[in-house]
Amino acid sequence: MKRIRFWGTRGSLPVSLTAAGVRQKLVAALRGASGRTFGSDGEIDDYLDGLGIEVSGTYGGHSPCVEIETGGADYVVCDLGSGLRPFGQAAIARHGPGSPQTYHIFVSHVHWDHIMGLPFFTPAYIPGNRVRFYGCHPWLESALRRQQDNPSFPVDFSYLRADIEFVQLEPGKRYDIAGMSVTAKLQRHAGDSYGYRFEGGGRAVVYTTDSEHKLTDPTETASIVEFFRDADVVIFDAMYSLAEATTVKADWGHSSNVVGVELCQLADVRHLCLFHHEPANDDEAISRVLAETKRLEEITRTREPMQVSAAYDGMEIEL
Amino acid sequence: MQFSSRQFADIVVATPIGRIDHSAASHLEQSLSPLVAQSAAGKTGVVLDFAGVDYISSVGLRVLMIAAKEMRGRGARIAVAALQPVVVEIFAISRFDRVLEVFPSVRDAVAEISTPALAAFDAAP
Numbered sequence: 398m399k400r401i402r403f404w405g406t407r408g409s410l411p412v413s414l415t416a417a418g419v420r421q422k423l424v425a426a427l428r429g430a431s432g433r434t435f436g437s438d439g440e441i442d443d444y445l446d447g448l449g450i451e452v453s454g455t456y457g458g459h460s461p462c463v464e465i466e467t468g469g470a471d472y473v474v475c476d477l478g479s480g481l482r483p484f485g486q487a488a489i490a491r492h493g494p495g496s497p498q499t500y501h502i503f504v505s506h507v508h509w510d511h512i513m514g515l516p517f518f519t520p521a522y523i524p525g526n527r528v529r530f531y532g533c534h535p536w537l538e539s540a541l542r543r544q545q546d547n548p549s550f551p552v553d554f555s556y557l558r559a560d561i562e563f564v565q566l567e568p569g570k571r572y573d574i575a576g577m578s579v580t581a582k583l584q585r586h587a588g589d590s591y592g593y594r595f596e597g598g599g600r601a602v603v604y605t606t607d608s609e610h611k612l613t614d615p616t617e618t619a620s621i622v623e624f625f626r627d628a629d630v631v632i633f634d635a636m637y638s639l640a641e642a643t644t645v646k647a648d649w650g651h652s653s654n655v656v657g658v659e660l661c662q663l664a665d666v667r668h669l670c671l672f673h674h675e676p677a678n679d680d681e682a683i684s685r686v687l688a689e690t691k692r693l694e695e696i697t698r699t700r701e702p703m704q705v706s707a708a709y710d711g712m713e714i715e716l
Numbered sequence: 717m718q719f720s721s722r723q724f725a726d727i728v729v730a731t732p733i734g735r736i737d738h739s740a741a742s743h744l745e746q747s748l749s750p751l752v753a754q755s756a757a758g759k760t761g762v763v764l765d766f767a768g769v770d771y772i773s774s775v776g777l778r779v780l781m782i783a784a785k786e787m788r789g790r791g792a793r794i795a796v797a798a799l800q801p802v803v804v805e806i807f808a809i810s811r812f813d814r815v816l817e818v819f820p821s822v823r824d825a826v827a828e829i830s831t832p833a834l835a836a837f838d839a840a841p
Contacts, residue, residue, distance in 0.1 A: 612738065612775050639774055640811035643781050655774050655810045659738075689809040696802050697771065 398577065398600045398716045399466045401630060401670075405459030405480020406708040408606075408636045408651070408673035409510050412458035418679065425452045450709060451680040457710025459483070460510040461606060461673060463632060465595055471499040471575045475593060475604045475632075477541075480710060481514025489519055497525035501575045504532040505606055506590035507540035515541055516550050526559035531566055531574065533581050533591045538563040566591075582624050584608035586650035594624055600716045601627065603666075606634040606673045609642065610652045610660060618660075625664035629716055632708065633657040635671040635686070654690040661703060662694070668704040669694070670714065683707055718768075719747040724840065726760040727826055727833035733768030736776035745779045752783045756790040761829040765822045767798040777812050784816055793817065797825040 405411075426448060435441045445453040462480030465473040472488060474481070492498055500520060505511055520526045530537060545554040566572060568581045568591060577597035584590045585608060592605035603625055612618045625631050636651040654671055661669040671690060674683050687707040694705050706714070717740035718733040728751050736744055748762075755762050764780070766772075780796065787794045795817040799807060807813040819825035827834045 611778070612773075613778065615738070618738065638811035639777060640781075640815045643778055644815055653774070653810070655806075659774055692805065693809045696805055 398597050399468045400716055401714040402464040403708045403712045404484040405462035405478040406672055406710055407458050407460050407676055410676045411460050411479045412676045414455050422452050451684040455680050456683050459710050467576055469576045471501055473575050474502045476505055476511045477515045478511050479514045482517040485518040485520045494523055499527040501529050503593050504537055512544055516545050521557040521559045524558045528559045528561045529564055531564045533566050533568055600629045603628045603631045607650055608634050609650045610656045621660055622664045625660055625666055628666045630668045630670055630714055631661050631666045632670045632672045634673040636673045636675050654686055658693050671707040717743055724836040725832035727830050729763045729765055731765040736772040738773050738775050741775035741779050748783055752786055756787050756792045759791045761793040763822055763825040764796045765798055766796055769803055770800055772803055772806055777810055793829050795819055795825040797822045
């Protein structure tokens with residue numbers, strides 16, 4: 398595995414930066430630049446880089462879609478959120494529409510935010526492409542077909558002219574797919590969700606979203622820790638604060654940054670990546686959660702330091 | 717983790733000491749449970765003296781939340797006091813400082829909940 402590329406990082410519902418939000422960022426950037434002069438574009442870039450993403454950029458608003466670049470010819474993607482549309486456009490731009498490609502798509506579950514990008518995934522409409530959907534739910538195919546049924550969408554699933562196949566996986570079993578070893582794990586979420594552990598080229602990546610880790614059952618906790626064990630990166634559902642996940646949003650099927658740090662520390666993970674951001678959180682709020690999570694890792698650390706990041710649309714992690 | 721408690725009029729001050737990590741959280745739950753049941757029944761209060769707690773995990777915080785729910789549901793109160801700086805940060809990052817009553821000192825917590833208990837607390841050797 399070479400790198401991870403995030404196309405959609407928001408949970409539950411896509412969001413968009415508003416005009417007021419853009420203006421707020423411009424005001425902050427201009428205020429910070431007051432009295433400064435810039436001799437080159439490079440100096441402007443340096444200035445912007447120092448501002449933080451909450452001012453100079455945005456975490457973005459597409460719902461979950463994460464690409465794992467294996468180093469091979471095939472594409473590997475986790476989830477079909479709205480981020481799948483720009484992923485598909487980028488793949489076509491790279492190869493051209495007439496060059497058949499193979500796409501391996503792993504689906505955590507079929508809640509709307511994780512499948513809504515498929516009707517807009519252009520490569521699936523192009524004959525010659527191969528699209529393989531992997532999941533543990535027996536209703537994966539019917540859910541994707543139903544999404545494009547009348548009256549919900551004007552283009553029926555039958556218009557997807559790529560060579561499409563559904564592959565049902567068994568949790569806990571190792572599969573060799575796209576040159577990687579892949580294992581799925583059942584997670585606590587309404588209707589169940591599944592996390593995926595990918596291993597290849599001496600690297601391990603865990604994609605675990607829409608999963609409520611209560612950590613009250615030691616056996617269950619140990620099994621999650623083993624699933625995460627020594628991973629280079631864990632992409633972790635940190636949608637809520639621990640207080641929310643324990644009180645008003647208990648049993649809503651999501652975890653917190655605090656639990657992410659605890660599990661990844663127990664599993665000796667090298668990089669915790671916060672994911673599935675709450676749509677109500679603006680860029681400033683997500684940056685605050687990230688800063689606090691880094692601090693939590695620091696004050697509770699008992700072994701080697703662990704890197705902590707917050708995923709944003711367009712972010713890449715080199716493996 | 718060690719645990720002790722002391723009665724001051726209608727308030728119990730409970731004192732855990734050490735790390736409340738995943739393995740110690742069940743000990744906290746077992747130790748706290750009878751105090752919570754007793755205080756909830758009497759509609760009185762429990763103050764947790766955290767001066768000796770140097771770490772609390774998510775499972776430990778969950779134990780506090782379950783206790784708080786039981787207490788509040790029956791018209792009783794629970795408070796946490798005298799947090800060490802690291803634990804203050806854990807409460808803030810987890811947002812538990814927004815869902816539990818937190819006080820700088822045990823005396824402040826006792827004073828907030830019960831005047832008779834404050835008198836007993838101040839009179840104690």
